[in-house]
Amino acid sequence: AQSVAQPEDQVNVAEGNPLTVKCTYSVSGNPYLFWYVQYPNRGLQFLLKYITGDNLVKGSYGFEAEFNKSQTSFHLKKPSALVSDSALYFCAVSSTDSWGKFQFGAGTQVVVTP
Amino acid sequence: DTGVSQDPRHKITKRGQNVTFRCDPISEHNRLYWYRQTLGQGPEFLTYFQNEAQLEKSRLLSDRFSAERPKGSFSTLEIQRTEQGDSAMYLCASSTGQVRGYTFGSGTRLTVV
Numbered sequence: 001a002q003s004v005a006q007p008e009d010q011v012n013v014a015e016g017n018p019l020t021v022k023c024t025y026s027v028s029g030n031p032y033l034f035w036y037v038q039y040p041n042r043g044l045q046f047l048l049k050y051i052t053g054d055n056l057v058k059g060s061y062g063f064e065a066e067f068n069k070s071q072t073s074f075h076l077k078k079p080s081a082l083v084s085d086s087a088l089y090f091c092a093v094s095s096t097d098s099w100g101k102f103q104f105g106a107g108t109q110v111v112v113t114p
Numbered sequence: 115d116t117g118v119s120q121d122p123r124h125k126i127t128k129r130g131q132n133v134t135f136r137c138d139p140i141s142e143h144n145r146l147y148w149y150r151q152t153l154g155q156g157p158e159f160l161t162y163f164q165n166e167a168q169l170e171k172s173r174l175l176s177d178r179f180s181a182e183r184p185k186g187s188f189s190t191l192e193i194q195r196t197e198q199g200d201s202a203m204y205l206c207a208s209s210t211g212q213v214r215g216y217t218f219g220s221g222t223r224l225t226v227v
Contacts, residue, residue, distance in 0.1 A: 004156075036218075041223070042220060043205060043218045043219055043220035043221050044157070044205065044218040045218075046216075046217075046218075090156050090157070092156075100145060100147075100162070100209060100211065101147070101159050101162060101170065102147075102149075102157075102159065102216070103159070104149075104156030104157050104158070105156050106154075106155055106156050107154070107155070107156050
């Protein structure tokens with residue numbers, strides 16, 4: 001079984017400040033971790049993934065995430081948030097045991113104010 | 115490469131009617147997935163194909179739901195006797211293999227009235 005927790009329904013941040021969106025996971029087998037972003041009435045847009053290798057992963061639009069195996073976390077970060085980063089963010093996990101099937105978190109709404 | 119295409123983008127139907135959605139994956143992707151996303155929630159896995167074989171079905175996929183991928187290319191998802199609880203965004207994704215991640219389509223938003 002696999003599960004994902006995004007403990008914050010919403011994150012509010014001022015433009016220019018650092019942004020962090022939290023994600024913890026549970027899987028059997030080795031984890032594959034992903035972040036997606038969704039704008040209103042749109043599909044899911046890939047941001048970044050961790051498969052293996054360096055724990056710090058850099059992705060699109062200045063986002064990065066750090067894989068922490070001991071804490072089973074994969075938090076998404078951006079050093080300086082933009083108003084255009086306001087969207088719904090989903091963490092997702094797959095694993096070597098799950099046929100490529102993803103388990104998504106419930107999502108975190110990010111609101112960046114000018 | 116035009117990405118994953120889903121048709122229609124929006125569908126409004128009356129309760130009790132049947133609806134069918136189509137997904138055209140990226141041509142070289144042999145894996146195809148269907149998810150359902152209700153308002154304010156993350157997508158939930160429905161079913162998965164490798165080529166034309168349907169390899170897994172979620173218990174969310176009741177008897178009223180059926181999915182096919184007859185030639186290992188496009189896929190259809192049919193919902194019979196729709197209920198208001200079926201109102202959701204239905205997302206399709208395709209992949210060459212799990213470690214490469216997915217490409218999602220823009221989804222079909224179903225509203226049952």
